[in-house]
Amino acid sequence: MDPEHHSKIVIVGAGIIGLDVALVLAEKGLGRSVTVVAEYLPGDTASTYTSPWAGCNFSALSASDEKALRWDRLGYFHLKKLASEKSAESFVSHTPSTEMWDDTPPYEKIRDMSAYLEDFKLLPSKVLPDGVKFGVSFSTVTINAPKHLEYLYKRLRDEFGITFIQQKIPNVQSAFKSPSTVAVFNCTGVAAGTLAGVQDSKCYPTRGQVVLARAPWVHQNTMRHGRDYETYVIPRPGSNGNVILGGYMEKGDRAERGAQPGRARSPGCICGAEAVEEGGTRVEREEVQIGGKRRVIVHNYGAGGAGFQAGYGMAVDAVGSIEDILRTITENPRSCL
Structure with a gap:
């Protein structure tokens, strides 16, 4: 990072998790106090930059603990609002959805x-395919992942004045290079497992595969949650009739079971790695000493395939964990310039 840059808050990572943190901070009026530092930015393509390759939608694939359920609710209303007010601009669209489980999901x-x-209904067993024990339908949202990332990037930069620096940092401590920086958000995804200063042994990659296919007749989101797999068909808004066909396993390099493209024409296929945190998504404040001074790192990663739907809720909690620091920035606006 440029030592002459004097941001109070630095976000490391420009995937959906980092951008959602930037958005929550911007909504608090802190945009000009924020710098995002990342090896890749929206518009880039790389196998290790996972967010642009996501399906992506709001679904029931996330965990069932209290925090995950809360993040889902916050994310649902956030994305629904975008679909209602800025659908074309944000590439988020209202979409009917059917979801099925091979085993009965947790009651909670x-x-x-x-x-x-919206429009939540339990599906009668007579309409469920063989091997499926439980199914629901509801109104969800689907998202054009790469275009939505670019929308957030441009909005954060142009409307809120957030600074973006494209740079791979050697360790998390280097994000505090400016003496003005008091808090760093670690939103590095899979890299949290290897990034010096973090090296989280509980963070591991989940291998996933998606196929981008042209199928303009598909207007419904379909998910199947298996015992050791996920498969889905997701129409991609603003893409001239493309859909995402995909699936992923829980951990490592085991082979996926992907959705079958049928008569759809396939213009592309990609494999990627999503960050999963053993024991649950990590949203945690950590106190550190940098140059003899107290500083704060907020770790925010490990949502796996639920990043787009849970990211906004995770960001609300991540930002909420440093409210004491944010108050000092708000109270001393000149110190942020």
């Missing part, structure tokens, strides 16, 4: 989903 998840998802 279905109870929580049914309380806020």
Whole structure:
């Protein structure tokens, strides 16, 4: 990082998790106090830059713990608002959805989903395919992942004044290169497992595969949650009739079971690695000493395939964990310039 740059807050990583943190900070009026530092920025393509390759939609694939359910609710309303108010601009669209499970899902998840998802219905067993034990339908959103990232990037930069620096940092401590920086958000995804200063042994990659196919007749999101796999068909808004066909396993390099493209023409296929945190997504504040001074790192990663739907809720909690620091920035605006 440029030592002459005097940001109070640095976000490391420009995937959906880092951009959502930037958005929450910007909505608090702190945009000009924020710098995002990342090896890749929206518009780039790389196998290790996972966010642009996502399906992506709001679905029931996330965990069933209290935090995950809360992040889902916050993400659903955030994305629904974008679909209602800025659909064409944000590449987020209202879409009907059907989701099925090979095993009955936890009661808490279905109870929580049914309380806020629009048009939520349980599907009768007679309409479910062989091997499926439980199914629901509801109104969801689908997202054109690469275009949505570019929308956020341009909005954060042009509307809120957030600075973006394209650079791969050698360690998380280097994000504090400016003496003005008081907090760093670590939103590095899979890299958290190897990034010096973090090296989280509980963070591991989940291998996934998607196929981009042209199928303009598909207007519904379909998910199947298996015992050791996920498969899905997701129409991609603003893409002239393309859909995402995909699937991933829980961990490592085991082979996926992908959705079958049928008569759809396939213009592309990609494999990628999503960050998963053993024991649950990590949203955690850590106190550190940098140059003899107290500083704060907020770790925010490990959502796996739920990053787009949970990212905004995760960001709300991640930012909330440093409210004491944010108050000092708000109270002393001149110190942020």
